Structures are given as structure tokens and as C-alpha cells.
Amino acid sequence: MATFVIVGAGLAGAKAAQTLREEGFDGEVVLIGAEEERPYERPPLSKGYLQGRSEREKIFVHPPYWYADQEIDLRLGVTVTGIALDAHEVALDDGSRMSYDKLLITTGASPRTLPGQAYTLRTVADSEALKAGFAAGGRVVIIGAGWIGLESAAAAREAGCEVTVVEPEPTPLHRVLGPELGEVFANVHRRHGVDLRLGVSAEEVEADGVRLGTGERLPADLVVAGVGAAPNVSLAREAGLEVGDGILTDAALRTSHPDVYAAGDVAESYNPLYGRRLRVEHWANALNGGPAAARSMLGQEVVYDRVPYFYTDQFDLGMEFSGDTTGYDQVVTRGEELEFIAYWLREGRVIAGMNVNVWDVVDDIQRLIRSGGPLPPPQD
Numbered sequence: 001m002a003t004f005v006i007v008g009a010g011l012a013g014a015k016a017a018q019t020l021r022e023e024g025f026d027g028e029v030v031l032i033g034a035e036e037e038r039p040y041e042r043p044p045l046s047k048g049y050l051q052g053r054s055e056r057e058k059i060f061v062h063p064p065y066w067y068a069d070q071e072i073d074l075r076l077g078v079t080v081t082g083i084a085l086d087a088h089e090v091a092l093d094d095g096s097r098m099s100y101d102k103l104l105i106t107t108g109a110s111p112r113t114l115p116g117q118a119y120t121l122r123t124v125a126d127s128e129a130l131k132a133g134f135a136a137g138g139r140v141v142i143i144g145a146g147w148i149g150l151e152s153a154a155a156a157r158e159a160g161c162e163v164t165v166v167e168p169e170p171t172p173l174h175r176v177l178g179p180e181l182g183e184v185f186a187n188v189h190r191r192h193g194v195d196l197r198l199g200v201s202a203e204e205v206e207a208d209g210v211r212l213g214t215g216e217r218l219p220a221d222l223v224v225a226g227v228g229a230a231p232n233v234s235l236a237r238e239a240g241l242e243v244g245d246g247i248l249t250d251a252a253l254r255t256s257h258p259d260v261y262a263a264g265d266v267a268e269s270y271n272p273l274y275g276r277r278l279r280v281e282h283w284a285n286a287l288n289g290g291p292a293a294a295r296s297m298l299g300q301e302v303v304y305d306r307v308p309y310f311y312t313d314q315f316d317l318g319m320e321f322s323g324d325t326t327g328y329d330q331v332v333t334r335g336e337e338l339e340f341i342a343y344w345l346r347e348g349r350v351i352a353g354m355n356v357n358v359w360d361v362v363d364d365i366q367r368l369i370r371s372g373g374p375l376p377p378p379q380d
């Protein structure tokens with residue numbers, strides 16, 4: 001009987017295990033996760049769960065009994081410490097080894113940290129610690145105006161904290177959205193009382209605050225570092241798999257070894273739609289990439305060519321973003337101040353779109369991106 005091992009029990013790993021069973025695989029499925037929790041979704045950790053609005057049980061991918069029902073051997077609190085590609089074995093941190101016929105790596109990413117006492121946000125425990133910290137009120141300084149930083153800022157404000165966000169770029173989300181749309185997020189946060197310090201870097205996290213590059217000290221009771229995440233590639237690299245920014249795969253999510261696959265945040269996969277490899281740290285990529293890798297492991301023909309998709313909720317702004325703005329030369333916005341669709345174009349072709357407080361348009365936007373066509377005239 002064949003054994004398929006999945007390293008990394010997050011969303012991509014859990015969805016891959018589910019797909020193996022749904023597709024009729026009757027061999028052994030082993031899902032190994034370093035965390036003690038069974039697979040869960042991370043988006044609520046910086047939104048409803050952090051704000052105390054969603055129940056703990058709702059964050060999990062599957063109910064607890066599901067794994068036994070599906071005969072999935074879920075090993076929690078276990079870290080894979082090595083992969084022997086030729087022997088088709090993984091080494092576990094309890095000293096044992098396990099053979100596999102096919103291996104899927106879904107080890108995700110880990111938050112970048114800063115020296116000093118700064119909170120990061122990746123796990124349920126991180127979210128619970130932050131929630132407790134925000135509940136105490138006081139002064140919160142958030143380093144980084146990316147998605148995690150901004151969502152944490154919104155949660156801290158809503159908990160009644162004084163919030164300052166420090167960001168070296170001239171607008172929030174500058175690298176992902178560019179200055180035009182970054183400004184929209186800046187305005188939303190300012191309107192809700194967040195003190196945005198843009199174009200300024202944080203030099204040092206000190207015991208009672210943050211020292212800025214300008215020499216100014218921002219006193220803080222709690223500091224959050226929202227300074228990005230790094231893919232967990234060390235296992236793959238040490239095993240001898242090809243690694244770039246993430247684990248390199250083809251469009252079928254196969255790595256440089258024919259029996260090893262990668263998906264989710266850790267994978268840098270060739271996307272035929274873009275004609276290059278992309279590493280996408282978004283929920284939908286874990287949700288769809290895990291199943292695509294599973295089908296590929298089963299020998300099905302897979303071409304993983306999805307348009308990257310992301311969503312966020314911050315204060316009264318809910319939005320969905322599709323595509324990739326790299327190399328854009330024009331932004332067109334249609335709608336009103338907080339109810340609009342923005343399109344990014346390169347040489348007249350739509351490459352990305354963002355709907356803000358406008359719903360049920362993602363399929364249309366993604367179709368436009370896929371078509372590689374121009375933006376049609378507005379409809380009245």
C-alpha cells in the first residue's frame with residue numbers, strides 16, 4: 001500500500017489530505033504538523049478572532065473526529081527534521097524515521113522578527129496573546145503597514161488602544177498596491193484615529209517603546225512587528241531540493257525531485273498565466289494549491305494557473321484583490337470613495353483589480369485579467 005506523507009499541517013496540508021481521500025486514494029495518508037493544534041485558518045487570527053467576535057472552534061479546517069473518520073494519520077506536535085530524497089524517508093524530532101512513496105511539503109512561512117520585545121502574529125497562541133494585550137488598553141506601536149500590521153492596528157483601535165503604525169514606505173501596502181491605493185488605506189486608518197508615521201523606519205524596540213530612525217522615541221505598552229514572513233524552506237534546502245524565494249515547483253506543483261511536491265506559502269510555483277514563478281502568501285493559494293498538489297501526486301494532469309487572490313477587512317473597509325500589480329503603469333478607479341473597483345494596467349492590459357465594499361465581482365475581474373485584454377468602458 002502506498003504511503004503519502006504531508007509535512008506541515010496548515011490549510012494547504014489539510015486540504016491536500018482531504019483531496020487525496022475525495023479522489024479515492026486508499027493508501028496511507030500521514031499529515032505531520034509541528035503545532036499542537038489541528039489544522040486551522042489564519043485569516044481570523046488578525047480579524048474576528050483577534051477582536052473576540054468569532055468562536056475558537058470556527059477557525060479549524062475540519063472537526064476533530066474528521067481525521068480518524070477519513071483514516072488520516074494526523075501527527076501533531078511533531079517536527080520533520082530531515083528528508084532523505086533517495087531513501088524516500090523523513091526524519092522526525094522524536095528520532096524516528098518514516099518512509100514515503102510521495103511527499104508533499106506544506107511548511108508555510110514564519111513571521112520575520114525584530115530584536116527586542118515585539119509580538120508577532122502567526123499562530124492561535126499569538127492571536128490570543130495579542131487579544132489579551134489589546135484588552136489591557138494602552139499604547140500600541142505597530143511596526144509595518146502591510147496586511148498584518150494594518151489588520152492588527154484596526155483590532156487594537158477597536159479594543160480602545162492608542163495606536164501608532166510605523167512604516168518606512170510613503171504609504172501603507174506600498175509594494176503590493178502602489179501609492180495610489182495605498183493612500184486609500186492610509187485615509188481609512190487616519191479616519192479611525194490611527195497615528196500613521198510613514199516614510200520612517202523603526203530603529204530599535206526598547207523595553208518601553210520604539211526608537212525611530214529620526215531619533216524620536218514612541219512610548220509603547222505593546223509593540224507588534226508586522227514586518228513580513230519568510231517561507232520555511234530549510235528542510236527542502238538541506239535535502240537538496242531546488243529553492244529560490246520558496247521551494248521551486250513546476251505548474252503541476254512538482255519540485256526538483258519527481259516524488260516530492262510543494263504547495264501553499266512555501267512554494268514558488270510556475271504559473272503559466274504569468275509566464276514565471278510566483279510565491280503567493282495568501283489563503284486562497286493554500287486552499288486551492290493543496291488540492292492541486294494532491295491531484296498531481298495521484299498522477300492526474302494538473303496545471304495550477306490561478307489568479308492570486310487576497311481579501312482583508314479593516315474597520316469599514318472590506319476588499320478583495322486579484323492579480324499581481326508588478327510593472328503596472330496606470331491605475332483606473334471606478335466608483336465612489338469607499339465603494340469602488342480599482343484596476344491596475346500594464347501597457348493597456350488589466351493585470352490586477354481590487355473591489356472595495358463592492359461584492360460579487362471577483363469572477364469578472366479575474367476573467368478580465370486572464371483575457372489579457374483592455375479595460376472595457378464603464379457601464380452606467
Ligand SMILES: Cc1cc2nc3c(=O)[nH]c(=O)nc-3n(C[C@H](O)[C@H](O)[C@H](O)COP(=O)(O)OP(=O)(O)OC[C@H]3O[C@@H](n4cnc5c(N)ncnc54)[C@H](O)[C@@H]3O)c2cc1C
Binds near residue numbers: 007265
Ligand atoms: C494572522 C494572519 C492573517 C492572515 N489573513 C489573511 C487574509 O485575510 N487573506 C488571505 O488571503 N491570507 C491571509 N493570511 C495568509 C494565509 O493565512 C496563509 O497564506 C496560509 O495560512 C498559508 O497556509 P499554508 O498551509 O501554506 O501554511 P501555514 O498556515 O503556515 O501552515 C504550515 C504549517 O506547517 C508547520 N510546519 C512548518 N515546518 C514544519 C516541519 N518541519 N515539520 C512539521 N510541521 C511543520 C507549521 O508549524 C504550520 O503549522 C493570513 C496569515 C496570517 C498569519
